[in-house]
Amino acid sequence: MAKKPAVETLFVKSKVKEYIKSKNCNTASEVLDGNKLNSILIELLEKAVARAKANNRKTVQERDL
Numbered sequence: 863m864a865k866k867p868a869v870e871t872l873f874v875k876s877k878v879k880e881y882i883k884s885k886n887c888n889t890a891s892e893v894l895d896g897n898k899l900n901s902i903l904i905e906l907l908e909k910a911v912a913r914a915k916a917n918n919r920k921t922v923q924e925r926d927l
Contacts, residue, residue: 872903 875894882889893899910926 869897869900869904871900872907873899 878894878899879889882893906927907922910922913926914920914922
């Protein structure tokens with residue numbers, strides 16, 4: 863059975879880790895190396911793209927998020 867192609871990471875790991883650290887918390891490696899955060903971002907962007915297309919636009923705008 864063929865593996866699904868890996869989806870490119872859509873966030874900067876060091877920036878996420880830095881942000882969490884600024885809130886006086888530590889970052890588990892699963893947060894940065896797992897697929898959950900990336901999946902959440904992809905889902906958010908897919909919904910934004912769908913909303914823009916539903917409004918006959920090719921440009922995703924802030925309000926689509």
